[in-house]
Amino acid sequence: MPWNVKDTMSLRQEFVSLAAAQDLPFSELCRRFGISRQTGYKWIERHKEQGVQGLADQSRRPHHSPMRSPQRVVDIVLELRRQYGWGGRKIERRLCDLGHRNVPAPATITEILRRHGMIQPHESALRQHWQRFEHEHPNSLWQMDFKGEFRTLESGRCMPLTIAV
Template identity: 55%
Template structure:
């Protein structure tokens, strides 16, 4: 049994004084004080050679630590953490990439960070590993969203982010002054010219890519569909469907936005561009087996057309034009489709259900109509 926690020094001193008396039974004293005979004799010897002060606990730290992390490496670890806010595994791989010799293990790096107060244990518990899903190839799916806006010297900044699902490569990180469709379209045009077109884009149900379940199409998503990009929306109140982009937003918040007071949008964009390069080219990604996104990404082979292609349908399609109020006439009935499609031709194709027809705009099914009910289902 160990010494009692209260007045440990006084108990040791009392034990030693009693054991040094003539005729003292040391073994019996050890039993009564709840220590082993080895421990009891140890304290007797220390007291005889050093007096009461020798009864204090001594440091168990080894006199030599031949495998101790060198001071320059510890400094590099701390500097990377303060600049990038990365964890042990990312710092380990980054130090290797920078050519450091004798890079410590990720667990050792985490220990260095904890000893210097750079890791909050409560925060670590929040970041548990999740089951991840990703597309098999780059450009199969891009995730797009606005990160929450924040105040700057001249108003507010609305960061627009576009991320490749397979590689986590950031195609766009734009400091926008608003969340209007024309603003997003201009940003996407520059992105498409650089990286080509994806097969599909995933976004939430908010403006400017959709307002609610009844109005999933907007002028912006109509433009994307005309480019041959399939448009998908997450289920309402399920932001985890865009988990990769949400995680990107968290890193952006911690590593950039919280660290600066921005004067204007240009000031924001300079910091965004600098951090985006670090994210794509330097920052190891745990879900990519510690590769950087640039190692897994390649541009799309589908080039951006400077002029929108003509809308064409098959010979067997029933083609109708969506009217100004967002509805079309078919078999003597009106069906509301979407105001975003007014003036555009759409194709109606039968389904296995005799009364139901699918409505296609270009190559995407945008609604299903039922002849028994004059209402379209998106």
């Protein structure tokens, strides 16, 4: 016996047609399809406005970004990168030194550079300054650290040593 396979669009079309028939209470219909009532009303409204095309997934990308950096700041950031080859932290510091107000954070400046193709992904990977202490096999790496010494109450000395396995 073959599986009863239905794609999302056919399920949404079926939902809208059953809702139009009004044979079941709307809450029960939504429960059977595993959606909230709010989602059910959304599909019905989209079907009324746009027809079958309205049942397709739509982009969730915002229509505008109110917190986006002003274009003049982006232009200055790009020009400093072209002139000196600096990264986000140095450009942020230079903008502050030049007296600019509302300077973006270094991470935002780095993202501006990346968005405009001025930072290549392979270059970023080469500049990673940390390395995890993970190895393929247990006990293949031991790390020890001497923490200095201090006096104890009995006029002795304690020299703590930590070992990470």
